Amino acid sequence: MENRLLMKLVVATETLFFLALLLVFVYFSLGPGFRQQQLAALDWRTTGAFTLLLFASSFTYWRAEASYRQGAPGRLKGWLLATIGLGAVFLLGQAREFHGLFTRHIDLAANTFGTSFFTLTGFHGLHVLAGLLILSILTGLAFAGDYDRPTSSIFSAVGIYWHFVDIVWAVVFTVVYVLPHFMRV
Numbered sequence: 001m002e003n004r005l006l007m008k009l010v011v012a013t014e015t016l017f018f019l020a021l022l023l024v025f026v027y028f029s030l031g032p033g034f035r036q037q038q039l040a041a042l043d044w045r046t047t048g049a050f051t052l053l054l055f056a057s058s059f060t061y062w063r064a065e066a067s068y069r070q071g072a073p074g075r076l077k078g079w080l081l082a083t084i085g086l087g088a089v090f091l092l093g094q095a096r097e098f099h100g101l102f103t104r105h106i107d108l109a110a111n112t113f114g115t116s117f118f119t120l121t122g123f124h125g126l127h128v129l130a131g132l133l134i135l136s137i138l139t140g141l142a143f144a145g146d147y148d149r150p151t152s153s154i155f156s157a158v159g160i161y162w163h164f165v166d167i168v169w170a171v172v173f174t175v176v177y178v179l180p181h182f183m184r185v
Helices: 002-029 034-041 044-069 073-103 112-143 154-181
Strands: none
Touching: 002 034, 002 112, 002 154, 034 112, 034 154, 044 073, 044 154, 073 112, 112 154
C-alpha cells in the first residue's frame, strides 16, 4: 500500500511540473511566427504512429499486472518485455524526430519554438526512459523468480507511473501536434 501512496505523490509533483512546461509552451505559441514554425517542423502523422505504440504499452503493462495478480509468471514476463519493447520504439521515434529537427537547424537555441518543444518533449522522453529502466529491473527480477507468487504491490505502483507517462503524452501530443492544425493563423 505504501508503494502506491508514494508513487501517487511522485505523480502529483510531476503533474505540476508538466503543467508548468505545457503552460510555457502554450504561452510561447502565442508569439508571432511560432505556429508556422511548429506546423512546418513537426510530422504529426509519424509521431501519431509512435504515440499509438506508447498507448499500446499501457495495455501491455495492464496485462502484465493482471498476469502477476493471477500468479502467471510466464505471461508476466512476456507482457513486461512487450511493454519495454513498445516504450523503446516510442523513444527511438522521438530520437528520430529530434535528429530530423537538428538537421534542419531547429534545436534548443534556435527560437522559442525549439526551446519550448525540446524542453517539453525531452523531459517527457526522460520520464519514459526512467520508466523503461524501472521496467527493466522488474523484468530482470521476474526472470530471477522474485515475482512467481503475487505478494508485492510494486507492480501497481509502477503501473501508476507508466500510465501517468502515457496520459502526459496524450496531453502533450494534443497540444503540440494536433491543436495547431485546428487553430486559425
